[in-house]
Amino acid sequence: MLRISNISKSFGIVKALDNINLEIDNGEFFSLLGPSGCGKTTLLRIISGFELPDNGEIILNEQNITNTKPYNRPTNLLFQSYALFPHLNVIQNISYGLQREKISKIEIDKRVNAIMEKTSLNGLQDRKPIELSGGQMQRVALARCLVKEPKILLLDEPLSALDKSLKEKMKIELKKIQKDFKTTFIMVTHDQDEALVLADKIAVMDNGEIIQVDSPKILYSSPKNYFVANFIGKMNFIEFNASNNETNTANKKLLNSGIIKDKNSKSILGIRPEDIYLTINETLNFEFEAEIIHVAYHGQEVELIAKSDLGFGEISIKADKSFHNVEKNSKISCFCNINSFKIY
């Protein structure tokens, strides 16, 4: 298990990390997710040994590795640029790490061949990095790390340099390789979709702090605060302001329904597009009216952009294909369950 306790790091007056605490289980696919500048890369570089924290400890399997040099750590880093050695061919790149250990040449060849098999790099042995495609370069970089059999593989935005279709393919491949090797993966990304698809557990970071650590499912269904709700997936927000609750019909509606219990509070309500239902069936216990502004087609489903009488501003509602031909400006009744609202 990797235990990160009380890690802080500043660069000059900029506080990059503020008292970070995390526990990552062995064999887990863990993701550090956050906007750029949130400190996720700094944390990754501290785990890999390229930065030293100002205070705090990194404990790997009961062993303190906070001050261990990168070349002595049982961790390997997959660089965003892949950082392949341009003057070495694929085989030399992959065996470079093993040649630094006291391992016989036969053993090195065996392990390198095995890893090339597993990452489908056979036939590319003698190519130089410049002669490889983006996907191949990434697989070489991955093989170069995995051949060292690290306890933890750190991935710095591994998919950001690939084009869209290759990205989807590599996502599946990465997940497969991780399950195959049972290595702990810690991936830094700013792409919530990557994190949701790949990770077993996600830590959402902002401004050098960890906001929420949960499985993708829980993170999506119960975001802890406004930041996480806004960052993960799509959510509609309404502001409930106590100061004008006497005059505002929307506020009255929210109070009457019991979503807002304290009428003097000031809060933001959020609801996911897929939690808003369009129906004539009145079993749903919260209703509002909306006027359609725009219909966006996404293949099988439709996204309706509408203006509600609640004061949401423009809201996004998911609808099935029966709404494909709905007219602009037509009024719709929207129903949802009061439990779908989150209060911050």
Place this chain on the structure above:
Amino acid sequence: MKFNKLYLLLLFCFLYMPIVVLISLSFNKSGLPTVWGGFSFEWYVKLFQNEKIFKALTNTLIVATVSTLIASTIGTLLAVGIELKKVRNNIIEGTVFIPMIIPDIVMAISLLSFFTLIQFTLGLHSIIISHVVFNIAFVCAVVRTRFNHFDHSIIEASYDLGAKNIVTFIKITLPIIFPGVLAGSLLAFTLSVDEFIIAFFTAGAGSSSTTLPMLIYSMIRFGVTPEINALSTFIILFSFIILFTSLRLNKESVIS
């Protein structure tokens, strides 16, 4: 369009006519710059029989080789230090460049004064030291161009894969910047072979440490003999070969 071509032709004449004249005169049998006495290798034969010239050539090659070896080692390490440590210090960058732009005569006088002050015996070794001083700057400048497209994360990747500083330098950094090191060394070598003023000032008395440019200068005082033309032809040929090799190496390195 026509004017452009004419201009280019004139420019090339201006640059290379004197050299062409010098080379043709080295094959002039008459030995006089004003009279063409027919084609001959006579002066080349005489050149190879001249022991003084051979002694000077040996001296020049010793100075050039030793100063190049020392300067490329120090210059390369300097370039690596500046680039990899990301030293963006104007004072350091400036001091590295000064030996390149300082007038040779000023450098020659300052070196001579310095050697005299510390009562350093002058000779071939003092020429070598003086040439190292300016060659470091040139090697460093050439090697630094190799870092323009250098992905610094490959150094970190090497550490990450278990290599310490020295192994990383030998296995990763040096092979990648090597074309630059070679180009810088060749440049340093040619500069050292051609260099006159600094060698002249720091060679000391006596003829034992006379280099080729110094010998030519002393010979020219008694008139330009066709022997010097023959020698100059060799030096030109040699300098051109090295300079072109150096340029090609750097060009290739930019492409890769």
